[in-house]
Amino acid sequence: xxxxxxxxxxxxxxxxxxxxALEADERVVLMGEDxxxxxxxxxxxxxxxxxxxxxxxxxxPISELGGAGVAVGAAVTGLRPIFEFQFSDFATLxxxxxxxxxxxxxxxxxxxxxxxxVMRFPAGSGTGAAAQHSQxxxxxxxxxxxxxxxxxxxxxxxxxxxxAAVADPDPVMIFEHKLLYKxxxxxxxxxxxxxxxxxxxxxxxxxxxxxxxxxxxxKALEAAETLAAEGIDVEVVDLRxxxxxxxxxxxxxxxxxxxxxxxxxxxxTLGIGAEISAMIAESxxxxxxxxxxxxxxxxxxxxxxxxxxxxxxxxxxxxxxxxARDLVRGVR
Amino acid sequence: MTAPATAPAAxxxxxxPFLYRHYPREELLGALRRMHLIRRFEEAxxxxxxxxxxxxxxxxxxxxxxxxxxxxxxxxxxDQITSTHRGHGHCIAKGxxxxxxxxxxxxxxxxxxxxxxxxMHIADVSTGNLGANGIVGGxxxxxxxxxLTAKRLRTGKVAVSxxxxxxxxxGAFHEALNMASVWKLPxxxxxxxxxxxxxxxxxxxxxVPNIADRAAxxxxxxxxxxxxxxxxxxxxxxxxxxxxxxxxxxxxIECKTYRHRxxxxxxxxxxxxxDEIDDWMANRDPIARYEAQLSEFGIAGAAEIEAVRLAxxxxxxxxxxxxxxxxxxATADLADYVYTEQQ
Numbered sequence: 001x002x003x004x005x006x007x008x009x010x011x012x013x014x015x016x017x018x019x020x021a022l023e024a025d026e027r028v029v030l031m032g033e034d035x036x037x038x039x040x041x042x043x044x045x046x047x048x049x050x051x052x053x054x055x056x057x058x059x060x061p062i063s064e065l066g067g068a069g070v071a072v073g074a075a076v077t078g079l080r081p082i083f084e085f086q087f088s089d090f091a092t093l094x095x096x097x098x099x100x101x102x103x104x105x106x107x108x109x110x111x112x113x114x115x116x117x118v119m120r121f122p123a124g125s126g127t128g129a130a131a132q133h134s135q136x137x138x139x140x141x142x143x144x145x146x147x148x149x150x151x152x153x154x155x156x157x158x159x160x161x162x163x164a165a166v167a168d169p170d171p172v173m174i175f176e177h178k179l180l181y182k183x184x185x186x187x188x189x190x191x192x193x194x195x196x197x198x199x200x201x202x203x204x205x206x207x208x209x210x211x212x213x214x215x216x217x218x219k220a221l222e223a224a225e226t227l228a229a230e231g232i233d234v235e236v237v238d239l240r241x242x243x244x245x246x247x248x249x250x251x252x253x254x255x256x257x258x259x260x261x262x263x264x265x266x267x268x269t270l271g272i273g274a275e276i277s278a279m280i281a282e283s284x285x286x287x288x289x290x291x292x293x294x295x296x297x298x299x300x301x302x303x304x305x306x307x308x309x310x311x312x313x314x315x316x317x318x319x320x321x322x323x324a325r326d327l328v329r330g331v332r
Numbered sequence: 333m334t335a336p337a338t339a340p341a342a343x344x345x346x347x348x349p350f351l352y353r354h355y356p357r358e359e360l361l362g363a364l365r366r367m368h369l370i371r372r373f374e375e376a377x378x379x380x381x382x383x384x385x386x387x388x389x390x391x392x393x394x395x396x397x398x399x400x401x402x403x404x405x406x407x408x409x410x411d412q413i414t415s416t417h418r419g420h421g422h423c424i425a426k427g428x429x430x431x432x433x434x435x436x437x438x439x440x441x442x443x444x445x446x447x448x449x450x451x452m453h454i455a456d457v458s459t460g461n462l463g464a465n466g467i468v469g470g471x472x473x474x475x476x477x478x479x480l481t482a483k484r485l486r487t488g489k490v491a492v493s494x495x496x497x498x499x500x501x502x503g504a505f506h507e508a509l510n511m512a513s514v515w516k517l518p519x520x521x522x523x524x525x526x527x528x529x530x531x532x533x534x535x536x537x538x539x540v541p542n543i544a545d546r547a548a549x550x551x552x553x554x555x556x557x558x559x560x561x562x563x564x565x566x567x568x569x570x571x572x573x574x575x576x577x578x579x580x581x582x583x584x585i586e587c588k589t590y591r592h593r594x595x596x597x598x599x600x601x602x603x604x605x606x607d608e609i610d611d612w613m614a615n616r617d618p619i620a621r622y623e624a625q626l627s628e629f630g631i632a633g634a635a636e637i638e639a640v641r642l643a644x645x646x647x648x649x650x651x652x653x654x655x656x657x658x659x660x661x662a663t664a665d666l667a668d669y670v671y672t673e674q675q
Contacts, residue, residue: 029484055484061514066473066507073477076462077412078485081477096504100467101474108453109463110446111669145670169672 160194268297402565414471419464498529559587
């Protein structure tokens with residue numbers, strides 16, 4: 001293991017994690033649509049097929065349900081598949097295998113098996129791909145006991161959490177925001193893991209806690225800079241893991257700041273923000289709140305095509321700044 | 333359950349059906365025992381259900397025993413199967429202990445699933461049964477995944493996926509068969525066609541007359557057998573399993589059979605005539621047919637067959653007593669097995 005740190009893009013970090021996993025364990029196989037010579041729709045697998053061959057970097061037919069099921073069956077019987085959905089939206093075609101089989105098999109069989117499958121979901125809007133290629137469905141899967149659901153926001157975490165997922169005996173669903181793929185950041189060389197189920201405080205502050213997921217972490221950090229110039233000191237919590245959720249870190253932050261703003265790209269209603277808000281309302285932090293909790297989530301619409309409409313459909317930096325300012329200044 | 337490649341036949345005749353040429357007498361009697369064990373297990377489970385000892389529902393395979401037992405005859409303990417909501421027979425045919433199956437039905441900690449699965453998720457991973465499945469067609473891709481593991485890790489195992497006629501109209505069936513064929517995986521697809529997906533007949537639900545016709549679309553052999561003829565089923569399974577072990581890829585076997593009971597405990601039986609049911613029970617019962625053959629070919633007489641029946645009854649009775657006496661899970665343990673490492 002080396003501690004050398006270089007700048008890698010988010011997608012390069014994932015590819016490096018997969019290469020390390022393939023190198024370390026012959027049971028690891030990659031499966032997905034066009035992940036071989038094409039390199040994946042977002043070039044995340046890239047040239048791995050040249051290094052590891054088509055038997056370990058397997059192109060599947062366009063069969064999301066069957067492919068996910070094959071990955072589940074392979075995981076139960078001894079392989080460690082990493083299954084790529086070309087777009088997270090296509091999880092809708094495979095929900096049966098994810099929800100009824102992968103998530104429940106260990107429980108239904110009384111612990112006789114584990115299902116060590118990793119599924120990767122390129123998610124989110126901002127690419128002009130419209131309603132069927134832009135969704136954020138992580139909360140759907142976060143609702144299912146038996147699954148672990150994570151959303152790494154940085155290249156460092158993308159690599160470390162994927163390696164943690166490969167080592168995990170249970171099914172881990174990784175939602176990767178497509179706009180993060182080109183984002184660069186420091187990534188240590190060699191093998192390391194970032195634990196599943198731990199949030200990260202990305203910026204320490206005293207006036208307001210923003211709990212954000214995935215790309216919204218970066219938007220929240222940008223908003224926090226603007227707010228700092230106005231004298232508002234924001235703490236930004238990167239949730240990283242939806243299930244299990246690191247309630248302790250959020251509660252401690254809210255007890256410190258007395259205010260909570262949840263920012264996430266998935267549709268606002270019945271989403272991650274509702275869960276965080278309810279969790280705080282049930283916790284010892286509730287009495288420490290100085291203002292109502294505020295959620296900023298995706299609009300109650302499909303993701304539209306037109307770029308201005310598309311931006312309007314999910315939280316953006318000015319909206320986060322305005323919501324935070326109102327919350328701290330007591331406008332609400 | 334392992335079948336020797338060349339076994340001494342019960343008689344020297346080469347005109348006997350496959351089963352009798354291929355398996356020694358003790359294997360043949362073992363197959364009879366398993367068919368009776370399935371029949372009696374399900375009758376006893378039904379009785380226990382009627383008496384309120386088992387809750388939920390169950391799907392009985394009475395009448396389909398030759399399919400489960402015949403398919404599993406050429407399999408080793410290490411070979412793996414996926415099963416269906418009508419899966420008790422597969423579990424027993426693969427070698428499960430009926431005591432632990434009853435314990436599961438009674439919801440006890442000693443059950444195969446610790447009381448978490450019940451009838452619809454009965455499994456015995458130690459004998460290669462990866463589980464019954466409450467989703468029609470749900471186990472088919474999982475069996476293909478097991479076959480992928482076998483090929484990739486060169487374990488020599490074969491995977492068998494049991495499913496019913498209803499599953500042949502699920503997308504999972506088509507996607508799984510296609511992938512298995514493209515990748516030449518060691519898997520055998522076994523459709524137990526009992527004529528009805530719940531109440532809807534195959535004629536009303538399926539565009540082709542035989543499920544095995546679907547095999548052509550996936551470039552694999554498709555074989556139709558009389559699913560109530562143990563020898564015919566065993567022969568088809570033997571050929572498909574050997575083909576899989578040779579690395580030549582998957583096969584589809586269609587066992588034409590019939591369930592004597594309704595779909596589940598809610599069935600009012602409005603879609604089949606009494607004459608039809610009576611005909612299958614009286615003239616095509618797989619156990620009666622097998623016993624007649626054993627007698628005809630001089631392998632087992634009435635006394636020996638009766639001895640098998642009595643032994644099975646004793647095994648079933650002991651299994652029920654074991655289940656009754658076993659402890660129930662503690663409600664505090666509700667969340668056990670959700671994750672491998674407790675949260």
